[in-house]
Amino acid sequence: MSDSDVVLRLQGVVKTFPGVRALDGVELEVRKGEVHCLLGQNGAGKSTLIKILAGVHHADEGSITWLDEPFAPGNPQAAMRAGIATIYQELDLVEDLSVAENAFLGHEESRGGFLKRRSTAARTREILTRLGHAEIPPRRMVRSLPAAGKQIVSMARALSHDAKLIVMDEPSAVLAHDEVENLFRIIRELTAQGIAVIYISHRMEEIRDIGDRVTVLKDGRTTAANLPARETPTRELVSRMTGRTIEYVFPPRVGRSDGEPLLRVEGLTRAGEFTDAALTVRAGEIVGIAGLVGSGRSELLETIFGARQADSGTVTVGGKPIRSIGAAVRAGMGMAPEERKSQALLLDEPIYRNMTLSSFPGYARVGFTDAGKERAAAERTADRLELRPRDVSRPVRTLSGGNQQKVVVGRWLLDRTRLLLLDEPTRGVDVGARAELYQVIHDLAAGGVGVLLVSSEVPEVLGLADRVLVMREGHLIHEAPADEIDEATVLDLVMAGSLLEGEPA
Ligand SMILES: Nc1ncnc2c1ncn2[C@@H]1O[C@H](COP(=O)(O)OP(=O)(O)OP(=O)(O)O)[C@@H](O)[C@H]1O
Ligand SMILES: [Mg+2]
Structure with a gap:
């Protein structure tokens, strides 16, 4: 590949915030039509880097070249006009505008009334079709869309501006398994048209799947550039990220199956969310719920915590009924919710x-x-x-x-938590800190805390839990000790419920 294929080049880019040198001389080179992955621990500077490209932050030092010209966007509109679009970690859509209005936000050409609106809707429909999502109505309010839908709208906005580089900051963090596959299909189509993609993720298998080249950041510096995404061993990537080698293992478990249940859930139902849920968690036991986003897992957890009212059924901790957050907290229950920004x-x-x-x-x-x-x-x-x-x-x-x-x-x-509810506890957490969190969860259980955990990552549920429950479309359809069930079986159950027939729940 010739040098003329390079569309973006960063050299010696520095960015300081008060007291923090977030970027300390970053180098990056992105080629036309490639998926360039950015890898690095939490706080390494990935989001800061892309916010500079997006015109949100300005570099203190260093040079950026975009399509052979020096590049220093004064604001997000300028970056967008120059052909760089960003899909943020926290999506930045206007909730109370329609899909079409969001897709064409920032286009200054909208003179006049109805005709314009009509053509905007038509063009939005065209773009959505190109993204394989013709079913999203352009006039629908963005607020009413699920996370995956909002991401598609963000992507539509990028295409409406004719972006030549699309930057995605942990796009898969809000997506279910099949939605990630759809995202990858879209990315492949875009890159086939010559669009470059910068892709940030903490999930190594995604980088293997979608990436062409990888650049690794550590403490605001580039520690490795342009590594082949598929061939570079994980061990090497991790050591470039952390400066040490981390074995990605789950601490051994001596699961408890004796003693009285600490948490007892019986016949818990909320119309349209989950039906007749029954489960127990003992002191010192880790129980994991596997299931897709939208299967009712988070709603179930929130109801157990008293944050939602059940239509029927009971939740007790140590024999005491829980019907409100206040009662839950008094009983020693704690919860780490999924939406950290809005809820936590x-x-x-x-x-x-x-x-x-x-x-x-x-x-x-x-x-x-x-x-x-x-x-x-x-x-x-x-x-x-x-x-x-x-x-x-x-x-x-x-x-x-x-x-x-x-x-x-x-x-x-x-x-002094006795019972801990964790909803996607490691989302967005890097490999090093993840191992640390796993250890922390184990230590809590070893100290007698009961843990009920929800995660979309099946290996995490299997690795952490003593007992696994599988949830699908609002029903707990299967239960097994973690060492008697494997990933393929869980995925089968989660996706298709194919083992459902004749299987005891
Ligand atoms: N607005 C800000 N003010 C002060 N410090 C900031 C600001 N934004 C980021 N930082 C700091 O800059 C460093 C880099 O943060 P950044 O968000 O770029 O990391 P990241 O690589 O995206 O991490 P993660 O994987 O957790 O998303 C961190 O130390 C962070 O605390
Ligand atoms: Mg980030």
Whole structure:
């Protein structure tokens, strides 16, 4: 491939935020029609890098060349006009505008009324068809679309601007298994048309599947550039990311199957979400629920936690009924929800405050919140989870995505939690910190905490849990000890429920 195929080149790019050198001399080279993967631990600088390309941040030093011209977009519109479109980790659509209005947002050509609207709708339909999603109505409000649909709209916006480079920051994090396959099909079609893609993900198997070349960042520097995505051994990628080698193993489990259930769920039903759910979790036991996004897993967890009202059925902890969050927390229940941004974090409050949020009654018992004690506890958790940067007085908003997730989970390490509900606890968390989180979850269980865990990643459920429940379309359809069921069987059940017939639930 000749040098003229290079569309984007970054050299020595530096970006500092107050107290943090997020990028410290990054090098990157992207070619026409390739999928270029960016790999790096949480906080390595991936999102910062792409926000510079998107015109959200401005580089302090270094040079960027885009289509043979120096490139320094003053704002997101300028980047878009230059042909670089970004699909963010947190999608940036306007919820109360229609699909078409979002797709053509930022086009300054919209003079006049109805005719224009009609042609915008028609052009949106064209683009959606090209993306294989002709079924999404252009006039539908974006708010009413599921996450995967919103991502398609983001992509439609990129195409409406005739983007030559599409940057995707952890696009698969909000997608179910089959939706990821659809995304990859779209990416292959785009690159076949010469469009370049920068793809960020923490999932190694995705990088193998969709990537052409990989660039690795560590602490804001490029530690390896242009590695072949399929041929480079995982061991090498990981050591470039972390500076050490991490064996991706689950700690051995001595599962507990004795003793009285701590959590008992019976006949729990919420119309349209899940039906007649029954399960138990013992003290010191890890129970995993495998299922697709949309199978009702998150709703079930939230109902058990008292955040949603059940239509019928009961939840008890240690024999006491739970019907509200207050009762759940008093009974020693904790929950790390899936949507960390909207449900879990106070973004403008410091890290230590967010980490101790749940434990307020405990810390406030002596009168006012004991700030010293609160901080000290948060410091210990931050050490344990390798939070970066380590300064717990920073606002959570300034943390990278994966580090925010650590704060959500870390919160429960402080508490006298007896029962922990975890919804996708490792989403967006890098391999190193992931191993750490697994260990933390195991330690909690070893200390007698009961854990109920939901994850779309089947190996994670199988590796962590003592007992596995499979959920499909609102029903718990299968239960087995983790060592008596394998990944293929779980996937079969999850996708098609093919073992359902004649199988005891
Ligand atoms: N607006 C900001 N203010 C201060 N610091 C910031 C800001 N945005 C990012 N940072 C810091 O810059 C560093 C790089 O963050 P970035 O979000 O680029 O990481 P990332 O590689 O995308 O990580 P992740 O995999 O967790 O998403 C981190 O230390 C982060 O805390
Ligand atoms: Mg990021």
